[in-house]
Amino acid sequence: MERVSFPPLSRVAICGGTHGNEMSGVYMVREMQKRKVDQAGSASITTVLSNPRAVDACRRYIDQDINRCFTDALLSAPLTDSSPYELRRAKELNAQLGPKGSQEAVDLLCDIHNTTSNMGLCLILYSVDYITLHIYKYIQSKMTSTPVRAIQLDIPLPEAYSFESVGKHGFALEVGPQPNGVVRADIYNMVKEAVDLTMEWLQAFNSGSSFEGGEVEAYTTERSVDYPRDPTTNEITAAIHPQLQDNDFKLLRPGDPTFLTFSGETVKHEGEELYPFFINECAYYEKKIAFHLAKKITLNFPSISGHSVSDGHF
Amino acid sequence: MERVSFPPLSRVAICGGTHGNEMSGVYMVREMQKRKVDQAGSASITTVLSNPRAVDACRRYIDQDINRCFTDALLSAPLTDSSPYELRRAKELNAQLGPKGSQEAVDLLCDIHNTTSNMGLCLILYSVDYITLHIYKYIQSKMTSTPVRAIQLDIPLPEAYSFESVGKHGFALEVGPQPNGVVRADIYNMVKEAVDLTMEWLQAFNSGSSFEGGEVEAYTTERSVDYPRDPTTNEITAAIHPQLQDNDFKLLRPGDPTFLTFSGETVKHEGEELYPFFINECAYYEKKIAFHLAKKITLNFPSISGHSVSDGHF
Structure with missing residues (x-):
């Protein structure tokens, strides 16, 4: 160039x-x-x-x-x-x-x-x-x-x-x-x-x-993931899994834990490998975003x- | 007993x-x-x-x-x-x-x-x-x-x-x-x-x-310490020092850093050895408390x- x-x-x-x-x-x-x-x-x-x-x-x-x-x-x-x-x-x-x-x-x-x-x-x-x-x-x-x-x-x-x-x-x-x-x-x-x-x-x-x-x-957002929610009350039923928490930009693979429900069950990532970020950002609870998933580009x-x-x- | x-x-x-x-x-x-x-x-x-x-x-x-x-x-x-x-x-x-x-x-x-x-x-x-x-x-x-x-x-x-x-x-x-x-x-x-x-x-x-x-x-509070403040605006002029931040219950000795001002100067602890806790608690900014200082008792x-x-x- x-x-x-x-x-x-x-x-x-x-x-x-x-x-x-x-x-x-x-x-x-x-x-x-x-x-x-x-x-x-x-x-x-x-x-x-x-x-x-x-x-x-x-x-x-x-x-x-x-x-x-x-x-x-x-x-x-x-x-x-x-x-x-x-x-x-x-x-x-x-x-x-x-x-x-x-x-x-x-x-x-x-x-x-x-x-x-x-x-x-x-x-x-x-x-x-x-x-x-x-x-x-x-x-x-x-x-x-x-x-x-x-x-x-x-x-x-x-x-x-x-x-x-x-x-x-x-x-x-x-x-x-x-x-x-x-x-x-x-x-x-x-x-x-x-x-x-x-x-x-x-x-x-x-x-x-x-x-x-x-x-x-650079990272470019592919999609966002919401918290698991109670279908009746719409309240969240899980927190970010300890293995995902604080691991922004670490590649998330299918089967990796994403959420831990308040009753103790693990929810796993489905779909393609992507980079999570804005994991457990406070202001995004009301936006119904638990984390974003990004592709890495050059x-x-x-x-x-x-x-x-x-x-x-x- | x-x-x-x-x-x-x-x-x-x-x-x-x-x-x-x-x-x-x-x-x-x-x-x-x-x-x-x-x-x-x-x-x-x-x-x-x-x-x-x-x-x-x-x-x-x-x-x-x-x-x-x-x-x-x-x-x-x-x-x-x-x-x-x-x-x-x-x-x-x-x-x-x-x-x-x-x-x-x-x-x-x-x-x-x-x-x-x-x-x-x-x-x-x-x-x-x-x-x-x-x-x-x-x-x-x-x-x-x-x-x-x-x-x-x-x-x-x-x-x-x-x-x-x-x-x-x-x-x-x-x-x-x-x-x-x-x-x-x-x-x-x-x-x-x-x-x-x-x-x-x-x-x-x-x-x-x-x-x-x-x-x-157990810990029993002796006193509380406020943030350094601007005498005119009353706004805080320093954050908790990185060496104190996250070190709740670690004995604070005279001369240990307590605050780092926004212009880069270090403020040091004066007075007796005490145990700090509630260091940088969000809700205590409005209460004018940067941290509490405690004695340890049995x-x-x-x-x-x-x-x-x-x-x-x-």
Whole structure:
């Protein structure tokens, strides 16, 4: 593949508290605001606490999950007096950092999340975006404290529902395991390291550095698995099996245990070999997801270089 | 010490969901109700979902922490239209399983809790109660899957605020680490094992068995430590230090790290050697407690025996 040249990434947003009980992002953003971080080399940095009311309440959301509100359809629907708080706030964020899909949108949006799953550090990426793939490769090559992986969502931009889709380029940083409402220093430090590495890459890129192309592995969701449920009450009747718990991204083979019912029986995996992730994520109980199952794919991407600001390519 | 003889423990309550997002107790109680467990030998078993509205909302509580509502003062205060839901529910529970301090109260009340702290399995006991100390010793001698410890609260019964104080004898089972809103099979199995062992002990005791006295270790709280906070905003400025995190009940010495600030500085323990527990418990952020510090004490207790039902001692 040939080298691809990109304009500088001049406007960057680092966001946390999109889910108000995922504390790494809340404290990361507050710390950056306290230290008045608003510049990384030639790039301007905006730090945003995305869902302040949910942060105050220490809940995922007030009325509905804001991280499902950033589709074109929802962002363009008129507000009424009874519109949920998060729809209102999503429009504010879109006005501040977007509009999504426009030339006015920030060049890069990084949204910080936590999971109760043992997923280490994951970048969640939309389709194939050379910029975010290069950032992923850079973080992965530098971080040693935890495994770094990528999850690719194959959703066209207008239907992309999560906050990072508002930026011209964007990714979610998903880091765990951490209970909701709790901040762990080890997890906070992973987030800080990944944000620092993103800034480091950004400065080099904006200074005109070139980055070698190559290939990376990523996971792409095939399907989701719900908990076994009581057909009458719809309540769950089993927990994730101890042999699956905390084993995110470890290949699940037919016959491997997936659930242990509250009366002690083991449920086994049926179907093809796939990689489980988001195993026992707290917020997915209400979404009826015990875990996702993914295929591993290889993504190729070209060498890239930024026009340095001094190139005068504006 | 001499052998002490007790009447049978004929009425027993197993309770869960006192905090609506601590899932082991919720699923344990539901499973017992599904299996219609209402008898253990000669004892009748009542299973109770203590705070059903909080369970439905998957929150610790709706209006206030119900597990602080069982003082004599609160239980006897008249209800008004604006009384918090939990005060109302506490009175209902006191009517069903108490009244606290009366002859009508259940003989034994076991209330199941979870913590995000790495505390293994703890029995929380009020003052010196030979029955609960014997149950503690029994569980400790039989369980191998996790450390079993006791925390003793030295509060006179009228001021005792937690649900288990409604029974003639009572203890809380506190098991972790588990995120709020999540059920882990390993933690669920520990709770199940402890409940099963309690029932086993109960049946032997009610059949007239004798149990040897002895001594056990317990932890008793000296003081609590809050997070470092910003004097202006009152927001926390540090997380539990990685060297303290997950090290509940490991002796904390002067100079040992306690916090790591979000800007990277280490805060150290000052004062005497004590045992930390409830380290980074989610629900204690709002109570301004980062961890408790305890002394280790030794409790002596006599041999006991139950009058068997066939003794005709009623």
